[in-house]
Amino acid sequence: NAGVTQTPKFQVLKTGQSMTLQCAQDMNHNSMYWYRQDPGMGLRLIYYSASEGTTDKGEVPNGYNVSRLNKREFSLRLESAAPSQTSVYFCASSGGNTQYFGPGTRLTVL
Amino acid sequence: AQSVTQLGSHVSVSEGALVLLRCNYSSSVPPYLFWYVQYPNQGLQLLLKYTSAATLVKGINGFEAEFKKSETSFHLTKPSAHMSDAAEYFCAVRNRDDKIIFGKGTRLHILP
Numbered sequence: 001n002a003g004v005t006q007t008p009k010f011q012v013l014k015t016g017q018s019m020t021l022q023c024a025q026d027m028n029h030n031s032m033y034w035y036r037q038d039p040g041m042g043l044r045l046i047y048y049s050a051s052e053g054t055t056d057k058g059e060v061p062n063g064y065n066v067s068r069l070n071k072r073e074f075s076l077r078l079e080s081a082a083p084s085q086t087s088v089y090f091c092a093s094s095g096g097n098t099q100y101f102g103p104g105t106r107l108t109v110l
Numbered sequence: 111a112q113s114v115t116q117l118g119s120h121v122s123v124s125e126g127a128l129v130l131l132r133c134n135y136s137s138s139v140p141p142y143l144f145w146y147v148q149y150p151n152q153g154l155q156l157l158l159k160y161t162s163a164a165t166l167v168k169g170i171n172g173f174e175a176e177f178k179k180s181e182t183s184f185h186l187t188k189p190s191a192h193m194s195d196a197a198e199y200f201c202a203v204r205n206r207d208d209k210i211i212f213g214k215g216t217r218l219h220i221l222p
Binding site: 004031033035040041042043044045048050056058090092094097098099100101102103104 | 119142144146152153154155156159161200204207208209210211212213214215
């Protein structure tokens with residue numbers, strides 16, 4: 001039982017490049033989330049998925065897209081990366097009123 | 111809309127002293143409240159949660175929090191700080207549509 005896994009752990013992009021952050025959970029949770037964490041800002045919700053096939057915008061969705069591929073997987077895509085998207089990205093899933101977090105992806109956009 | 115406010119972005123306590131991290135919530139309905147801890151270069155780990163049962167909630171690592179409706183507070187405490195408690199702590203509230211809203215975090219420093 002791995003919980004929530006994320007890949008990659010680290011990534012450096014140039015401005016304008018695209019990439020997809022992968023997330024998977026093996027806890028059979030319906031809800032999954034993507035957050036970004038920036039110093040002094042706490043965690044801000046980017047996108048949310050209540051169930052397979054549904055997604056909803058969070059607090060800071062601009063510049064991102066998501067795909068809920070199936071119940072296990074929820075990916076986050078940056079189509080044209082910008083330096084303002086330099087951050088640590090966390091995926092989470094929830095069940096039993098509790099969220100479980102992945103280890104994070106540290107993304108730097110030059 | 112539900113929200114949480116954490117008072118103090120940095121808190122320093124001496125080893126062995128009381129830890130008190132403050133959180134106030136805003137909610138129009140009985141809230142679900144959480145405290146998470148984040149150690150350096152790691153993800154968030156649940157410390158404890160309040161789900162409208164007992165108002166005093168005990169968590170892992172000797173932490174506890176008390177839900178006080180009259181004060182709209184959910185402060186986190188630990189009687190005696192340990193060096194290993196140095197981390198960032200986040201208070202959070204779950205809103206109606208299952209989204210969890212986080213506070214900005216409080217970094218706890220333990221002084222030897």
